[in-house]
Amino acid sequence: MKAAAYARYSTDKQTENSIAYQMSAITKYCLDRNIDLCATYSDEAETGTNTNRAGFQALVRAAERHEFDAVVVYDISRGSRDVVDWFAFRKAMKAAGVQVISTTQQLGDITDPSSFLTELVTAGLGQHMVLDTRKKSMAGMMERAKQGLYCGGRIPLGYNVEDGQYIINESEARIVRMIFQAYAAGESYPEILQRLAGKTTKRGRAFSKNSFHSILQNERYIGVFKWNEYNIHIMRKWAGGKKTDNPVILDGIIPPIIDKDTWERVQKRVKDNKRNAANKAKREYLLSGLIECASCGAAYVGHCSTNKRKDGSIRERRYYGCGNKYRSGACQSASINADELELFVVSHIKAAILDWDFDEIARDYADQINGAAPDCEAEKRELADVDAQIVNGTKAALSGVVFPELMKAMDELRGRKIELENIIAEKSAYKGERVKPEDVVAALRDITEEFEPRRAVRELVQKIYVNPDGSCTVHIGVHMTGNGLPKETNQRKGSSRGKKTLESGTLIFPP
Ligand SMILES: [Zn+2]
Known part of the structure; x- marks a missing residue:
């Protein structure tokens, strides 16, 4: 009998489930039973929601070509993420006339009622265990958090973790103190950057404005430990960032690096800067150049109106309005409230990119470019x-x-x-320029890793049409140039050949 091995691994599970571990168990199983193992397929899924598994797809195609008689998996729960996945796999193999063998369970014919029920229960128990483990590990984390112990995530510059405890890394702590003191003393970002020449962040990168911000606002430096304060993800999807009901907040449990006085001065300056930036941003039009009037084809332009209220205070409102309307009054299209539209667009692209399968986008894109030989x-x-x-x-x-x-x-x-x-x-x-999917993935990660609204809008919003009924259709997608890199990244590298856009969908902003 000829068989193929299929292993699957998601990084949120334990290491004993690694692909190497599963493969060695499968190989031994086949060796013991004289099964000729002719091919191996695997998927290393970074997230549980990655449905487009390249290894799995290749396995199904090979099964359809009858390249083997059976597929061997380590066990049901390792072979798939959940019950639905497992039976989709079983049906695909059944359709291809390929047997499925588990090294740990007896699998029958899924069209046989009692075999099906046995298998459903096994798969269900596997999923129950995964969910249960997740729940228990959450409870275990809560216990750790209550003791101020490290609960995963990035360790801030200035600390190391030993036996779950935060301890001060003195050489890094000196950099942290220097940044806080310089900032509290009113130094500018370029000045502080100059002081940091040759030094790197915890991840070994050069310091940037973004890395400063996360350092200057990290309360661990004054000894405050927080855990589970905001809902960031639910099942790997953006959960809106709302506060949770059961945060853990402990003061004085981590050894402080910064004194409270310096901290207060820094926070005041951060707040002032934010207010200034917000005032400036109020006058900026994030979406200018992207909005077009569907009725007359003119570009929408930003404008600001001020109303004096009865109490004498002034109220400012930002709009986007059809350029033709302002110039000649020839168009009657509605103006759009700028704050509302910008918030809508930014929050939706933020949510959308969390949902994107970068590997799939990269593959599509590379296919488009490379296929257009x-x-x-x-x-x-x-x-x-x-x-x-x-x-x-x-x-x-x-x-x-x-x-x-x-x-x-x-x-x-x-x-x-x-x-x-x-x-x-x-x-x-x-023909010389070929697109490598991994370059595209790296570039996409670069955009999304430190989400910055202005940049995300430039890279990911293609066009916004204002419809006659006052709604807006927002086209989002990835702008890329011939070598597979997003527009901005490419301009930095000085190449702009063969511009191409991957449309990934539209959003409707309500009228
Ligand atoms: Zn118009």
Whole structure:
């Protein structure tokens, strides 16, 4: 019997489930039973929601081609993420006429009622165990958190974790103190950056404005430990960032690096800066250049109106309005409240990118670019035709048929021949640039890792149309250039060839 092995691993599970571990168990199983293991497939899923498993897809295709008689998995719970997944896999294999073998369980025919029920219960118990473990580990984490013990996540610069306890890393702590003191003393970002020349963040990167911010606002530096304060993710999806009902907040449980006085001065400056930035941002129009009037085709432009209220205070409102309406009054399209539209767009792209399967986007994109390999067939055919005509004309001229029309036609043919040769040469030269999916994934991670609204809008919003009913259709997708890198990344690298956009969907902003 010929068989293929399939292993699956998600990083949120235990290491004993690793692909190497499953593969070695499968290999031993096959060896003991004289099963000829002819291929191995695996998926290393980073998140539980990754449904487009490349290894799994390849396995199904190979099964459909009858490259093997059976698929061996380690066990049901390792073979899939949940009950639904497992039976989808079973049905696909059944359809392909391929047997499924588990190294730890007896699997029957799923069309047999009692075998099906046994298997359903086994798969269900497996999923129950996973959910139960998750729940218990959450409870265990809560216990750890209450003792101020490390609960995972990034360890801040200035600390190490030993036996679950935060301890001060003195050489890093000196950098932290220097940043706080310089900032409290009113130094600018470039000045502080200069002081930090040659030093790196905890992750070994150069300091940036973003890394400063997370340092300057990290309460661990004054000894405050917080855990489970906000709902960030539920089942790997953006949960809105609302406060939870049961946060753990402990003061004085971590050794402080910064004194409270310096901390207060820094927080005051951070707050003032934020207020200034917010005032400035109020006048900025995040979406300008992206909005188009569906009625007349003009660009929407930002404008601000001020109303004096009865009590004398002034109220400012930002809008986007059709440019044509302002210029000539020719268009009657509705103006859109800028705060509402910007909030809508930013929060939706933020949620959308958490849902995106970067690997899938990267593969699609690479396929599009690489698949669009230059096709010079038409030019080559015409060139062959032109060549044949030139040969015939030359023959005619040699045989003594010489008249002006023929000579003129020959000149034109030679001209066209040069043109065609140039076109073919140019197109063939373009072929050199291939897109590597991993470059695309890296670039996408770069955009999303430190979410910055202005940048995300520039990279991910293609166009917004204001419809006649006052609603807006927002087209989101990834702008990329020929070598697979998003627009901005590419401009930094000085290349902008072959711009391309991957549309990933539309959002409707209510009227
Ligand atoms: Zn208009």
